[in-house]
């Protein structure tokens with residue numbers, strides 16, 4: 001059966017207003033396309049490929065409420081990492097699935113269809129990993145989930161952590177993770193970066209590292225990671241998440257490194273709400289805001305995407321899975337709002353995230369791609385971001401995951 005979605009304002013396409021879908025794929029894009037079995041009016045609204053959340057901790061979502069807390073203590077990264085093991089002991093496969101489902105529902109109901117989740121594997125029972133491997137299969141019709149084998153308590157700080165990362169890859173985790181800035185000495189951080197790259201090559205898996213999530217400008221694991229993947233020609237399959245310290249690095253170092261990032265084609269992920277909240281805690285004033293060099297990455301053609309990171313967990317109390325909110329915060333912190341920048345601003349939560357996830361072959365609004373897209377409650381990019389509009393509909397494989405009406409007033413404002 002052929003379906004035509006018409007009267008659409010298609011993102012990054014100045015001419016087409018219609019898409020024909022058949023067998024779950026986009027088969028035609030243009031105007032005045034031939035009549036189809038079913039025709040759906042999108043009301044002149046902006047159509048984007050689905051939001052991508054390329055960095056989220058689904059085994060942590062809603063654990064803050066479970067701990068009976070509404071705030072997150074003093075708000076430092078290291079305090080949160082210390083809090084976590086007490087809670088981790090209480091997890092069961094069922095409890096992880098119950099909470100993760102709430103987080104997934106938050107995201108999918110707001111237009112996300114692709115999630116990369118870091119799952120803590122510094123647990124010899126792999127409770128969270130087992131839960132997430134099941135969910136990935138059970139939910140594949142509504143959301144694509146990639147699982148990072150992530151040693152939250154360190155490959156070396158946690159005894160046997162490196163081997164647990166490897167075991168998780170054998171069990172089915174998709175991506176190699178790490179946290180070099182949390183290892184107890186630089187030597188061990190370096191060692192973990194070498195291990196990450198070796199494991200990725202051994203198991204033919206992509207890399208996504210929690211890298212330099214600190215204000216300490218001496219934390220430069222991104223340099224080693226980039227060098228190794230440059231030499232192995234593995235940059236396109238590698239992502240450095242956070243790289244907060246790079247936002248504090250001096251320019252002579254930063255510009256030299258950005259040359260090298262361009263060469264390796266490594267990807268970057270910034271978590272603007274999370275890191276604005278966590279970083280700069282030891283600063284007086286001026287107070288740093290934790291963001292890596294997002295604007296300069298965009299200007300240099302280095303791929304960078306925004307992510308949520310946390311929903312109601314000890315790291316960040318008020319995450320809610322709304323990628324528009326992430327984009328809103330991110331472009332303020334990165335100062336990217338020129339007319340040129342606005343035109344492609346949604347790339348930061350769509351196409352750029354898709355590149356981090358290496359799903360470009362099936363992702364996007366073009367002929368031959370999967371018929372996955374969302375409809376925003378505005379017709380232009382500028383008005384959509386200015387009004388921070390909601391997602392009205394999410395379509396997957398040509399079918400609505402949900403569709404809702406524009407909000408209506410019971411008593412309209414008389415103005």
Ligand code: FE2
Pocket residue numbers: 055057118210309
């Ligand atoms: Fe994270």
